[in-house]
Amino acid sequence: MIFGRMQRQLMTAMVVLLAAPATALAADVAVTTDGGIEVSRYDGSAWFKVGGRVMVDGGFYAEDEVTLGDGTELRRARIDVEGGVSHNWEFEFSADFADGDADVKDAALSYLGLDSTQITIGQQKIPFSLEELTSSKHTTFLEPALLNELVPSRKIGITAIYRSSAWTTAAGVYGEEFDDDADDEGNEGWCVAARATIAPVHDDRHAVHFGANVALEIPDTERKISYDTRPEAHVAGVKYVDTGKIRGVEDVRAWGLDAAVVMGSFSLQGEYVVATVAQEPEDERASSKEYEFTGWYAYASWFVTGESRDYKVNKGAFGRVKPYGTSGALELSVRYSVLDLTDGEIEGGEEANITLGASWYANRNVRLTANYVIVDNDECADADGDVEGDDDPHILSVRCQVCF
Amino acid sequence: MRSGRWSIAQILIVMAISVAFVPSQLSAARDGDERSHVLVIGKVSDNPKKHYGYLKPMVDYAVSMMGDLGITRGEVLMAPSNEVMIEYLKAGRVDWVTEAPFSALIFRDEAEAVLLLRKWKRGVPKYRTVFFVRKDSGIATLADLRGRTMAFEDDGSSSAFFVPASVLLGTGLKLVPLASPRDVPPDDAVGYVYSHEEINSSVWVYRGIVDAAAFNDLDWNKEDHMPAFCRDDMQIIYQTEPMTRAIEVVRGDLDPAVRERLRSVLLLAHEDPSAVDALWAYQKTARFDEIDAGVIADLRTMESMLSEVCEEFGE
Numbered sequence: 001m002i003f004g005r006m007q008r009q010l011m012t013a014m015v016v017l018l019a020a021p022a023t024a025l026a027a028d029v030a031v032t033t034d035g036g037i038e039v040s041r042y043d044g045s046a047w048f049k050v051g052g053r054v055m056v057d058g059g060f061y062a063e064d065e066v067t068l069g070d071g072t073e074l075r076r077a078r079i080d081v082e083g084g085v086s087h088n089w090e091f092e093f094s095a096d097f098a099d100g101d102a103d104v105k106d107a108a109l110s111y112l113g114l115d116s117t118q119i120t121i122g123q124q125k126i127p128f129s130l131e132e133l134t135s136s137k138h139t140t141f142l143e144p145a146l147l148n149e150l151v152p153s154r155k156i157g158i159t160a161i162y163r164s165s166a167w168t169t170a171a172g173v174y175g176e177e178f179d180d181d182a183d184d185e186g187n188e189g190w191c192v193a194a195r196a197t198i199a200p201v202h203d204d205r206h207a208v209h210f211g212a213n214v215a216l217e218i219p220d221t222e223r224k225i226s227y228d229t230r231p232e233a234h235v236a237g238v239k240y241v242d243t244g245k246i247r248g249v250e251d252v253r254a255w256g257l258d259a260a261v262v263m264g265s266f267s268l269q270g271e272y273v274v275a276t277v278a279q280e281p282e283d284e285r286a287s288s289k290e291y292e293f294t295g296w297y298a299y300a301s302w303f304v305t306g307e308s309r310d311y312k313v314n315k316g317a318f319g320r321v322k323p324y325g326t327s328g329a330l331e332l333s334v335r336y337s338v339l340d341l342t343d344g345e346i347e348g349g350e351e352a353n354i355t356l357g358a359s360w361y362a363n364r365n366v367r368l369t370a371n372y373v374i375v376d377n378d379e380c381a382d383a384d385g386d387v388e389g390d391d392d393p394h395i396l397s398v399r400c401q402v403c404f
Numbered sequence: 405m406r407s408g409r410w411s412i413a414q415i416l417i418v419m420a421i422s423v424a425f426v427p428s429q430l431s432a433a434r435d436g437d438e439r440s441h442v443l444v445i446g447k448v449s450d451n452p453k454k455h456y457g458y459l460k461p462m463v464d465y466a467v468s469m470m471g472d473l474g475i476t477r478g479e480v481l482m483a484p485s486n487e488v489m490i491e492y493l494k495a496g497r498v499d500w501v502t503e504a505p506f507s508a509l510i511f512r513d514e515a516e517a518v519l520l521l522r523k524w525k526r527g528v529p530k531y532r533t534v535f536f537v538r539k540d541s542g543i544a545t546l547a548d549l550r551g552r553t554m555a556f557e558d559d560g561s562s563s564a565f566f567v568p569a570s571v572l573l574g575t576g577l578k579l580v581p582l583a584s585p586r587d588v589p590p591d592d593a594v595g596y597v598y599s600h601e602e603i604n605s606s607v608w609v610y611r612g613i614v615d616a617a618a619f620n621d622l623d624w625n626k627e628d629h630m631p632a633f634c635r636d637d638m639q640i641i642y643q644t645e646p647m648t649r650a651i652e653v654v655r656g657d658l659d660p661a662v663r664e665r666l667r668s669v670l671l672l673a674h675e676d677p678s679a680v681d682a683l684w685a686y687q688k689t690a691r692f693d694e695i696d697a698g699v700i701a702d703l704r705t706m707e708s709m710l711s712e713v714c715e716e717f718g719e
Contacts, residue, residue, distance in 0.1 A: 030449070030450065030451070030452050030484060032450070032451065038453065040451075040452040040453040040456075041452060042449070042452045042481060042482040042483065042484070043452075043479065043480055043481050043482070044452055044453070044455075044456030044459070044460065044480045044482070047452070047453045049453075084453070087460075115681070116681065164681075165681075165684055203627070204626055204627045204628035204629075205627035205628055205631070206627075264627065264631075264632065265631075265633075306631045306633045306634070308627070308628065322603075324603050324606075324607045324631065325604075325607040325608075325611060326607075326613075
């Protein structure tokens with residue numbers, strides 16, 4: 001009997017414990033979904049959102065010299081969690097499981113209590129390059145342009161971002177990526193970067209954007225770096241342009257300019273990036289060497305169904321395409337892209353890609369895209385000696401993407 | 405042995421009661437001690453995360469001008485519906501609300517709120533509702549909509565539901581809801597559906613999914629709500645007189661000194677460089693002005709529209 005009474009008391013306690021928060025929940029929070037879920041308090045003090053993206057790719061190669069191999073790939077399978085607490089603090093965490101392991105992308109905490117300035121600490125994108133800072137969910141083409149290899153990748157650090165109604169500035173100091181090997185001896189590399197954007201014109205369907213970027217990277221104690229990249233498709237792994245390891249690197253200075261124009265359903269975008277690698281002298285009597293690598297691209301996009309690319313002035317980047325009608329949006333695009341990794345005795349090769357793109361946005365969340373890439377490699381683009389140079393394949397890449 | 409010790413279940417019950425009631429008691433105590441130092445702004449919202457960004461800079465700006473009145477902090481409290489906001493106003497949990505005129509009138513009538521100022525939301529004091537159809541539809545007047553389909557935005561929209569519904573009722577047309585835009589309405593009525601977004605209204609008319617739609621003239625000229633390629637094939641068959649766009653409301657028992665300070669701060673905000681960011685965040689508000697005789701006449705017209713629509717739709 002005593003045990004029975006105890007059970008009843010426990011049941012009562014559990015009911016009261018569960019009922020009280022449930023009552024508060026119903027009154028205090030709004031729950032919305034656009035595939036994912038967003039929960040926010042009506043006093044604005046806290047919110048969280050769970051979303052994600054799944055991108056399934058297929059690659060088909062019209063090979064020239066080198067065997068590349070058709071295939072499929074889970075390009076991204078990512079969960080994104082973000083939220084806000086105590087009005088002025090926000091967090092973001094995203095991890096990609098496409099490779100079978102959890103690959104942390106963003107893991108950062110932001111403070112927003114300084115008027116229009118946001119301070120972000122953690123693993124994050126470096127403020128450099130319009131295409132890099134546009135989410136992979138919203139880029140016009142399946143893969144970033146070749147010059148993305150010269151753009152600093154995500155790192156752990158601190159960024160201050162000021163946003164106004166027409167321009168942004170951002171600057172930060174960073175260490176290395178989260179998965180840098182902790183057993184490595186010596187100091188990590190570090191990096192400083194800054195970016196400014198201005199949009200003298202920006203309304204619902206028009207925008208003029210200019211961006212300028214600078215970065216200085218100091219490599220870790222091993223003092224070696226390399227640049228290599230695939231053509232603008234991801235299934236096959238051959239990276240034709242490849243500098244090989246450059247040793248004795250003192251620093252890498254990069255700068256870049258980007259611009260975009262949106263005129264209703266038509267838009268243009270382009271970037272130019274230069275990375276200069278300073279190599280220490282071989283002996284005291286020699287002078288240090290510098291190698292300059294450059295990349296640029298320009299592209300045009302046209303929405304046959306009338307939509308516009310969505311320029312986000314407070315981010316200085318592009319956002320989600322929203323189809324106008326129930327039958328979705330159709331976008332046609334073309335990009336010309338060049339990366340030159342040859343300078344002096346570094347013969348990493350030069351590659352140019354012409355990419356023809358077509359995307360059908362079934363709705364805000366689902367997108368089907370096909371890119372046809374025409375590759376033009378020079379004789380030095382030989383994957384650091386692993387394949388024949390002057391290999392010019394054509395590649396058809398397709399993707400089925402859902403973002404929620 | 406048992407009489408001198410608490411069982412686990414008893415401890416859990418005490419914890420449960422604590423969780424359930426202590427926060428509200430603490431909140432009540434805080435209310436008593438601190439509430440008079442806080443100015444709370446509110447809005448009816450289905451997206452509190454988004455709208456918090458609209459409201460917080462504005463309430464912070466207003467509070468920055470009220471230190472001598474003992475107001476030291478600005479807070480936000482949004483509500484999921486007019487009914488909940490009415491309760492908040494009655495209970496003194498929200499001091500100041502920014503809303504469309506129809507909701508403002510409801511708060512005045514149901515919660516004894518005071519209409520404070522007119523807000524130039526998105527830069528304009530007034531807007532019109534326009535009814536539009538395809539040029540090749542053969543529809544030239546509102547009467548031609550009998551037996552046709554019409555898209556409203558949603559049943560909470562002023563310019564894209566209350567006003568056009570009132571206009572159609574005033575024309576002697578009967579409104580019947582349709583389950584789908586493809587459904588056929590009765591010959592003697594206008595069938596209506598909710599499109600939920602302005603762009604859907606535009607594209608549905610453009611593609612012939614519905615025969616007509618209505619929203620405000622700002623949306624008519626907004627490219628992402630009415631793209632040029634759609635507008636080129638459309639014609640406006642009716643537009644209303646200009647009507648007040650938005651109203652600032654305060655609770656009736658707000659300290660008169662705070663109310664009057666808020667009024668004067670908002671009236672001068674457009675001349676204050678330090679208010680630029682707050683006004684921009686506050687739905688791109690250009691300025692605030694007094695509720696003069698013209699606005700009052702406007703509100704009377706809208707009041708009769710509200711009554712007519714509520715009577716027809718049983719709200």
